Amino acid sequence: MSTHTEYDPDDNFARSFSADADIDEEAALEAVAWQLLLLINPGDEDAAMQQFQACRDSLDEGEDPVELIRDVIDWKSGFHVEDSDPAGLIEVLDELASRFNLRIEWGVEDPTDEDFLSDAEVPSLINVAYDRLREHHYTLWTWETGHDTHAGFMTLQRDDEALRTVAGALGFHVRPGAG
Template identity: 75%
Template sequence: MNTHSEYDPDDNFARAFGAESVLDEDAALEAVAWQLLLLINPGDEDAAMQQFATCRDALDEGTDPVQALRDAIDWKSGFFIAGDDPAGLIDVLNELASRYDLRIDWGVEDPTDEDFLDDAEVPALIGTAFDRLREHHYTLWTWETGGEDHAGWITRQQDDEALPLVAGALGFHVRPGAG
């Protein structure tokens, strides 16, 4: 029988948040940021480490965690694009997908064609990219920017449960695709 008074040396989680524990908020924030970077840089710990160094410097200067991470990952493992920039969205998502040796089928022969771009809407393109990436077991996530902009990243589908928890701990309100 396990009671609260018993000491389990392997129960690090329980001891980390007990009444006698001292929680270093900066260290906790950095640990969660590191976990997010590992999720959005699957299999590329070097890229995660470079982005973490950039993020840590910004956090040390007092930058908001969401802003620090956004700046550290932009066009490397994430995107932040204006709501009226379908060409920019296609470019950045093609760049991010290429990290996994993937090509997004946008449903047209030339997604840079002006006629296509004139009619294209960013949320619909995000939906298309989400569907195409799921075919290869990846998930395109977006997070609320508080405005008309769109932002997000790509993770492995197997991380679909972890990503919202980690991102939420940092203040990102995420959803799969354009959701």
């Protein structure tokens, strides 16, 4: 039995992480961004491609991928709302859920009712949406924005681990629901 590791020239995965690996960082960033867009547009490669084309040139120019992708996906496959805007959150999450023929039950007959909205808090609403979407095997993700805002997207539940990996590679600090 040998005590040293044999070099396997066919093991491209292992060699890609060595110090002398030749990695095209721009191409890698584009590939990871593409994977994220596929995950947050399940079953809709056309939408993912449109969003990818919208952000591709800016990624090459070195713009922050988190802000760039956030802007490209807003109201299409993601959301970004102020902490003080529960009505906007309900509206955008209802829109995103409708892409998958889902309806979020907010726990009230009329989620646009002024009395309901005056007491509603965005993090609590995110958690309600997370619970309702999990019933249909979707995950609602949010990420740290560094501001008084909430941002996120939806994926299929089966893609939870892939989403964590891909989002983390782009700099998204994601968590399911409001965390």
